[in-house]
Amino acid sequence: xxxxxxxxxxxxxxxxxxxxxxxxxxxxxxxxxxxxxxxxxxxxxxxxxxxxxxxxxxxxxxxxxxxxxxxxxxxxxxxxxxxxxxxxxxxxxxxxxxxxxxxxxxxxxxxxxxxxxxxxxxxxxxxxxxxxxxxxxxxxxxxxxxxxxxxxxxxxxxxxxxxxxxxxxxxxxxxxxxxxxxxxxxxxxxxxxxxxxxxxxxxxxxxxxxxxxxxxxxxxxxxxxxxxxxxxxxxxxxxxxxxxxxxxxxxxxxxxxxxxxxxxxxxxxxxxxxxxxxxxxxxxxxxxxxxxxxxxxxxxxxxxxxxxxxxxxxx
Amino acid sequence: xxxxxxxxxxxxxxxxxxxxxxxxxxxxxxxxxxxxxxxxxxxxxxxxxxxxxxxxxxxxxxxxxxxxxxxxxxxxxxxxxxxxxxxxxxxxxxxxxxxxxxxxxxxxxxxxxxxxxxxxxxxxxxxxxxxxxxxxxxxxxxxxxxxxxxxxxxxxxxxxxxxxxxxxxxxxxxxxxxxxxxxxxxxxxxxxxxxxxxxxxxxxxxxxxxxxxxxxxxxxxxxxxxxxxxxxxxxxxxxxxxxxxxxxxxxxxxxxxxxxxxxxxxxxxxxxxxxxxxxxxxxxxxxxxxxxxxxxxxxxxxxxxxxxxxxxxxxxxxxxxxxxxxxxxxxxxxxxxxxxxxxxxxxxxxxxxx
Numbered sequence: 001x002x003x004x005x006x007x008x009x010x011x012x013x014x015x016x017x018x019x020x021x022x023x024x025x026x027x028x029x030x031x032x033x034x035x036x037x038x039x040x041x042x043x044x045x046x047x048x049x050x051x052x053x054x055x056x057x058x059x060x061x062x063x064x065x066x067x068x069x070x071x072x073x074x075x076x077x078x079x080x081x082x083x084x085x086x087x088x089x090x091x092x093x094x095x096x097x098x099x100x101x102x103x104x105x106x107x108x109x110x111x112x113x114x115x116x117x118x119x120x121x122x123x124x125x126x127x128x129x130x131x132x133x134x135x136x137x138x139x140x141x142x143x144x145x146x147x148x149x150x151x152x153x154x155x156x157x158x159x160x161x162x163x164x165x166x167x168x169x170x171x172x173x174x175x176x177x178x179x180x181x182x183x184x185x186x187x188x189x190x191x192x193x194x195x196x197x198x199x200x201x202x203x204x205x206x207x208x209x210x211x212x213x214x215x216x217x218x219x220x221x222x223x224x225x226x227x228x229x230x231x232x233x234x235x236x237x238x239x240x241x242x243x244x245x246x247x248x249x250x251x252x253x254x255x256x257x258x259x260x261x262x263x264x265x266x267x268x269x270x271x272x273x274x275x276x277x278x279x280x281x282x283x284x285x286x287x288x289x290x291x292x293x294x295x296x297x298x299x300x301x302x303x304x305x306x307x308x309x310x311x312x313x314x315x
Numbered sequence: 316x317x318x319x320x321x322x323x324x325x326x327x328x329x330x331x332x333x334x335x336x337x338x339x340x341x342x343x344x345x346x347x348x349x350x351x352x353x354x355x356x357x358x359x360x361x362x363x364x365x366x367x368x369x370x371x372x373x374x375x376x377x378x379x380x381x382x383x384x385x386x387x388x389x390x391x392x393x394x395x396x397x398x399x400x401x402x403x404x405x406x407x408x409x410x411x412x413x414x415x416x417x418x419x420x421x422x423x424x425x426x427x428x429x430x431x432x433x434x435x436x437x438x439x440x441x442x443x444x445x446x447x448x449x450x451x452x453x454x455x456x457x458x459x460x461x462x463x464x465x466x467x468x469x470x471x472x473x474x475x476x477x478x479x480x481x482x483x484x485x486x487x488x489x490x491x492x493x494x495x496x497x498x499x500x501x502x503x504x505x506x507x508x509x510x511x512x513x514x515x516x517x518x519x520x521x522x523x524x525x526x527x528x529x530x531x532x533x534x535x536x537x538x539x540x541x542x543x544x545x546x547x548x549x550x551x552x553x554x555x556x557x558x559x560x561x562x563x564x565x566x567x568x569x570x571x572x573x574x575x576x577x578x579x580x581x582x583x584x585x586x587x588x589x590x591x592x593x594x595x596x597x598x599x600x601x602x603x604x605x606x607x608x609x610x611x612x613x614x615x616x617x618x619x620x621x622x623x624x625x626x627x628x629x630x631x632x633x634x635x636x637x638x639x640x641x642x643x644x645x646x647x648x649x650x651x652x653x654x655x656x657x658x659x660x661x662x663x664x665x666x667x668x669x
Contacts, residue, residue, distance in 0.1 A: 202398065202400065204396045204397075204398055204400035205400050205402060207365075207367050207387075207394075207396070207400065208394070208396060208400035208402075208461075209402075209413075210366075210367070210386070210387045210388060211365060211366075211367075211387045211388070211392065211393065211394050212388070212413050212414035212417060212461070212465075213388040213417045214388070214417050215388075218417060222413075222417075223402060226404045227403065227404060
């Protein structure tokens with residue numbers, strides 16, 4: 001349906017109007033933008049609009065729904081499972097993002113030093129990011145297996161525990177387990193991006209600070225960190241968005257279990273909409289994520305604003 | 316203020332030795348310029364003095380304290396970097412007071428010490444600006460201000476003027492020199508520009524390929540270069556060098572042209588092949604030596620004439636205006652007292668004994 005507004009761009013290549021159109025700056029610019037615009041309309045605007053619309057209907061699989069206003073949302077408001085998933089999502093996003101930031105920054109600082117085989121380590125770091133999520137999730141599934149977990153096995157060999165840990169069977173164990181898997185997967189993005197940021201900081205600034213009498217810790221807090229804040233704002237915005245909307249990892253590892261303890265809003269939305277058949281309700285859950293995401297974007301918008309010192313001078 | 320002693324310092328990066336035993340004694344309050352072509356090790360030496368590079372062997376003393384193992388912050392030095400290394404997230408005032416703040420000096424005292432330094436450098440009305448909002452020359456001044464505020468034992472400058480345009484460079488040169496006269500802090504200044512070295516230094520250290528070629532006052536180096544390298548490096552346009560050997564009471568260039576030599580010949584001059592050195596201003600118009608003109612460059616006050624003489628390219632500086640055309644032959648004379656003779660094999664200058 002969005003295709004209908006596509007103008008006749010395969011019109012005859014002759015004639016005064018056409019050649020004037022193609023030679024004018026705006027006309028040509030419009031033409032170049034058209035593919036991207038069509039793409040965005042078809043694959044971004046339309047699904048988003050449809051999703052929002054579905055949230056206001058009682059559509060089920062196999063039956064077109066009718067407009068029911070805010071009924072889905074009212075129903076969700078009283079649904080403890082929905083609120084549990086909101087809580088889970090918040091915990092998941094907050095803990096995983098903090099860990100990813102801390103560990104990622106630490107790794108980036110390490111990789112920024114003159115290590116032997118530096119490039120090798122930099123490449124290795126990217127691996128968790130390169131491996132398909134489902135594949136790494138399957139690996140974690142084994143690591144967290146209730147009987148064959150390698151972690152339980154090692155701890156038992158060392159005599160630290162005498163029964164295998166029920167990683168994915170206990171609510172809080174499961175939450176920490178999926179967070180650990182998400183952190184493992186998300187660190188490369190944070191570490192490599194921050195490393196790129198670190199490399200834009202001239203070495204001489206650190207040397208100047210060392211001569212000015214700064215200890216290594218002061219050099220980090222007073223020179224490196226302030227100069228890195230713009231990059232941190234971008235990287236962490238993306239990291240938070242990725243984490244908040246995570247789906248694959250949870251779906252492979254726990255499917256939201258045990259007893260919805262690891263259901264995130266994204267997995268619950270899918271669960272209700274597709275296997276459960278309640279398209280309208282699933283869409284409403286997904287739409288309910290928007291305010292949270294918007295808050296994250298606004299946060300980054302203010303965080304991303306060019307600081308005073310970044311603004312160009314008159315020269 | 317302190318003296319600086321560099322005693323047989325060596326530096327290796329892995330297997331490669333880049334400084335082969337450098338010794339320099341710098342007196343209290345002296346302005347010393349390390350000069351040499353790029354890659355000669357002058358910046359490395361400065362960074363070792365600052366504590367940014369470790370010392371492979373030898374000793375560096377600031378005052379009478381060996382600083383080999385001391386971190387930069389304990390050496391009581393201040394350094395001005397080539398790219399200024401201003402903290403972009405701090406204002407001019409904060410940049411200048413950064414080291415004081417790190418040392419826990421009170422806010423009131425910081426501004427008390429930043430203000431006079433800013434006034435000396437003409438930065439008083441720029442204190443709230445960020446480095447990005449400053450011009451190159453202003454940034455340069457802030458970098459110097461940051462050093463002045465510290466009131467250190469030694470100032471180190473690492474090619475501080477090379478990012479400025481030619482005109483600004485000349486005026487900053489004077490400013491730095493003025494500043495030194497005022498503060499009389501021991502200064503070590505690294506540059507590849509021999510004009511900077513000549514105009515600013517109390518003492519020049521000419522370095523080449525990780526070795527010290529000669530140490531001395533600017534005019535001393537100009538008048539008595541120790542070897543061909545120093546002779547060629549100091550002075551612009553460079554000294555003319557002509558290959559040949561002594562033949563009786565004159566010098567025979569490789570093409571047979573006879574050139575005058577000093578009346579008191581240095582010892583060993585007759586022994587073998589020599590290099591005949593004459594500065595452009597040691598050549599005068601009129602005489603019996605033919606010079607084939609290639610290029611004439613009038614600058615107004617002087618005229619540079621480049622041509623061929625004795626089988627070698629030669630540049631002359633004349634106070635007179637010369638209107639010779641390319642290919643024309645003019646006659647010149649050489650002041651025998653201004654002639655230097657170098658041993659062609661070792662490159663050292665031959666001097667008359669006693």
